[in-house]
Amino acid sequence: MPPIRIVLFFLLFMSCCDNFVLAQTDANVLRILKKAENEFKEANFEQSLITSRVALNTSTYIKNDYLIARSYKVIAANYNELVEFDKAIFFYKKALIYASKTDNDTIKNKICNNLGNMYCFEKKSYSEGIDYYRKSIRYCLKIKDSSQVYFTTVNITWAFFDIASFTQGKRYLDFLNKNHIKFGDDSTEVILNMLNGMYCRHTKEIEKANAYFLKAIQLGKKSTEKSDLSFAHLEYSKFLSDIKKYKEAYYNLQKYNAITDELYNVEKLKKASIAGFNLELDEYKRQIDKIESEKDSQYQSLRKSRIIVFLFVLISFVFLILIFTLFKNISFKKKTNIELLKAKEIAEEASLLKTQFISTISHELRTPLYGVVGITNMLLEEHKELARSPHLSSLKFSARYLLSLVNDILQINKIEENKVVLENLTFNILDEISMIKNSLSFLSQKNNNTIAVNIDPNIPEYLIGDKLRLAQIMINLVSNALKFTKNGEVIITANLIKVEGIYYFIKFTIKDNGIGIAIEDQSKIFEKFVQVGRKEEDYQGTGLGLTIVKRLLGLFGSSIEIESDIGKGTMFTFTIAFEYNLEKTKKLINEIQVDLTSNQEYKVLVVEDNRINQIVTKRIIENNNYSCKVVDDGFAALEILEIEDFDIILMDINMPLMNGFETTKRIRLKNIKTPIVALTAFDKDEINDEAVASGINEIIIKPFEPVKLFKIINCLIVETKNVGY
Numbered sequence: 001m002p003p004i005r006i007v008l009f010f011l012l013f014m015s016c017c018d019n020f021v022l023a024q025t026d027a028n029v030l031r032i033l034k035k036a037e038n039e040f041k042e043a044n045f046e047q048s049l050i051t052s053r054v055a056l057n058t059s060t061y062i063k064n065d066y067l068i069a070r071s072y073k074v075i076a077a078n079y080n081e082l083v084e085f086d087k088a089i090f091f092y093k094k095a096l097i098y099a100s101k102t103d104n105d106t107i108k109n110k111i112c113n114n115l116g117n118m119y120c121f122e123k124k125s126y127s128e129g130i131d132y133y134r135k136s137i138r139y140c141l142k143i144k145d146s147s148q149v150y151f152t153t154v155n156i157t158w159a160f161f162d163i164a165s166f167t168q169g170k171r172y173l174d175f176l177n178k179n180h181i182k183f184g185d186d187s188t189e190v191i192l193n194m195l196n197g198m199y200c201r202h203t204k205e206i207e208k209a210n211a212y213f214l215k216a217i218q219l220g221k222k223s224t225e226k227s228d229l230s231f232a233h234l235e236y237s238k239f240l241s242d243i244k245k246y247k248e249a250y251y252n253l254q255k256y257n258a259i260t261d262e263l264y265n266v267e268k269l270k271k272a273s274i275a276g277f278n279l280e281l282d283e284y285k286r287q288i289d290k291i292e293s294e295k296d297s298q299y300q301s302l303r304k305s306r307i308i309v310f311l312f313v314l315i316s317f318v319f320l321i322l323i324f325t326l327f328k329n330i331s332f333k334k335k336t337n338i339e340l341l342k343a344k345e346i347a348e349e350a351s352l353l354k355t356q357f358i359s360t361i362s363h364e365l366r367t368p369l370y371g372v373v374g375i376t377n378m379l380l381e382e383h384k385e386l387a388r389s390p391h392l393s394s395l396k397f398s399a400r401y402l403l404s405l406v407n408d409i410l411q412i413n414k415i416e417e418n419k420v421v422l423e424n425l426t427f428n429i430l431d432e433i434s435m436i437k438n439s440l441s442f443l444s445q446k447n448n449n450t451i452a453v454n455i456d457p458n459i460p461e462y463l464i465g466d467k468l469r470l471a472q473i474m475i476n477l478v479s480n481a482l483k484f485t486k487n488g489e490v491i492i493t494a495n496l497i498k499v500e501g502i503y504y505f506i507k508f509t510i511k512d513n514g515i516g517i518a519i520e521d522q523s524k525i526f527e528k529f530v531q532v533g534r535k536e537e538d539y540q541g542t543g544l545g546l547t548i549v550k551r552l553l554g555l556f557g558s559s560i561e562i563e564s565d566i567g568k569g570t571m572f573t574f575t576i577a578f579e580y581n582l583e584k585t586k587k588l589i590n591e592i593q594v595d596l597t598s599n600q601e602y603k604v605l606v607v608e609d610n611r612i613n614q615i616v617t618k619r620i621i622e623n624n625n626y627s628c629k630v631v632d633d634g635f636a637a638l639e640i641l642e643i644e645d646f647d648i649i650l651m652d653i654n655m656p657l658m659n660g661f662e663t664t665k666r667i668r669l670k671n672i673k674t675p676i677v678a679l680t681a682f683d684k685d686e687i688n689d690e691a692v693a694s695g696i697n698e699i700i701i702k703p704f705e706p707v708k709l710f711k712i713i714n715c716l717i718v719e720t721k722n723v724g725y
């Protein structure tokens with residue numbers, strides 16, 4: 001059996017037991033109450049009160065309103081007999097409160113009738129008493145208890161006649177006369193005759209009244225209820241006095257007094273016997289009050305515990321909702337986290353793909369461009385007459401344009417991927433700027449511009465920083481200034497604006513008096529591929545120059561500012577903090593190779609699979625009066641190195657059969673120490689680690705400046721020879 005069913009079964013069993021116990025207790029209380037009622041009938045009021053108190057306690061404990069009402073009723077009846085009318089009324093009223101909670105109309109009618117008696121005949125408070133009688137009659141009619149209706153009607157009639165409301169009392173009297181045979185008894189017959197006598201006295205029906213009173217007295221003498229007889233004498237005495245029969249009236253009054261005295265003495269006896277007991281009764285009353293208040297407090301605590309239970313349920317409910325929401329949130333977060341992780345993975349994958357894509361495209365573009373640029377140069381050298389050919393110069397220009405585009409894209413990509421790290425090199429600002437000026441002299445002549453350079457004499461001779469990136473920034477800005485200025489002047493200025501410790505803040509300005517840039521375009525020009533008012537015939541740019549400048553300055557922790565007026569010119573300003581450190585500078589200067597160029601004729605081995613590139617490289621090398629041998633792949637290189645010595649090997653990386661790294665490794669395995677320069681279209685950073693690991697000495701990116709190539713070749717050869725190879 002599942003646990004929940006066991007619990008339910010247990011609860012059911014418990015509730016059956018409870019009902020059984022309660023039923024048992026009900027029967028017990030009824031038994032105790034009957035005992036108390038018998039003791040009351042036997043005029044053993046003391047004992048009856050004790051017994052009814054036990055009944056009250058038990059019935060209060062088992063919360064049986066009917067039994068509580070009945071217990072109070074017995075207590076009240078006892079007090080009535082003990083002539084403690086106020087207490088009697090108090091307990092009758094309590095009885096009525098509990099009786100009202102039940103649907104037992106019999107007990108309600110009895111209590112109301114008794115309260116009517118209390119008010120009318122003991123307290124002489126007739127209107128209240130009559131109200132209770134009326135209530136009593138209503139309850140009797142409800143339960144169709146006609147004999148009780150009859151008895152209560154006797155009381156209500158008497159009450160009306162007592163207060164001389166004969167008209168109101170008459171209809172009740174008629175009812176009594178009509179139903180006497182059916183519902184009356186000996187006692188009520190005495191009173192009925194007396195009431196008829198009273199009514200006839202009121203209506204002045206002398207003979208009839210006299211007859212009724214005499215009948216009442218005659219019946220009263222036979223009855224055990226002596227008080228009825230006494231009242232019959234009293235009323236008859238009043239009547240006789242009315243009709244001026246004073247002697248008889250006096251006689252009847254005496255009779256009344258005698259019986260009353262007799263009854264009074266009995267009462268006194270009763271009272272005397274309970275004199276000491278009254279104290280105890282008060283105690284009972286207190287006990288009863290206590291029971292009441294305990295019940296009240298029980299009720300209050302029940303109410304409180306109900307509120308607590310309600311709050312508990314409410315709080316539990318709120319907790320459940322919270323836990324549910326928390327659970328939902330966690331699972332939502334989990335889900336979101338998983339989604340975020342997935343998105344991150346996808347983004348990383350996409351970024352990797354983009355990098356690979358750009359690198360592959362760059363490589364694939366650079367290789368043929370090397371050929372195009374090289375062959376164009378060769379054509380121009382071999383056929384000097386073509387130097388003026390617009391087609392050839394267009395070809396050369398286009399090839400160079402494509403090359404700079406590829407390089408720019410690659411560089412932006414590298415900066416965006418945070419792959420660019422600034423280097424620390426010693427440099428002289430004046431030298432660097434002069435070099436830039438010289439390299440751009442062709443451009444300045446083209447547009448008939450002059451370049452002026454102003455260097456602050458306070459700037460130290462040597463500074464430390466990434467001079468290559470600085471040069472790149474300057475070249476971009478100065479070449480722009482020269483492109484967008486005709487017959488004008490470009491001024492390059494460098495000023496020391498502040499010194500903070502070892503850092504010297506140099507402010508650079510590149511100013512032209514060219515076409516200028518409209519205000520609305522000034523912020524746009526730093527975005528990728530933005531060219532303002534581009535005209536084919538004027539110039540060709542990639543729209544990436546200023547983007548690169550901005551990004552490179554970001555690496556220096558700096559930014560660029562622009563001031564420009566259409567038709568008046570443009571001024572770009574930026575500030576870079578370079579390090580000034582004499583010790584470091586000396587060390588770096590000592591490391592600089594002074595002159596590594598040589599007039600010797602070196603033997604160069606070129607390992608290259610691309611036919612066009614073979615031709616281009618061979619031509620460049622031979623133009624420098626070096627001897628050159630070309631092989632198609634790595635295996636051929638290994639073969640020739642078996643039989644021939646070379647001063648330097650220029651190694652392509654991306655080759656079929658065996659790539660440049662593998663070939664170099666095998667060369668080194670043969671213990672051949674000849675310096676190897678990788679000639680590649682790959683980006684240097686991409687292959688640097690693998691190149692060093694395989695034994696490559698230097699990397700040159702195709703297409704390259706021949707001068708740079710020879711500088712490196714000479715440097716490496718001298719270095720190798722110096723260390724004794």
Ligand code: ADP
Pocket residue numbers: 476480481482484512514515516517525530531532533534540541542543544545546547570
């Ligand atoms: P581009 O390769 O076209 O020169 P840049 O990013 O270097 O690309 O420059 C973007 C645009 O900014 C240029 O096309 C030009 O319209 C404008 N610009 C840059 N420098 C100057 C200047 N000194 N004078 C006038 N316009 C300039």
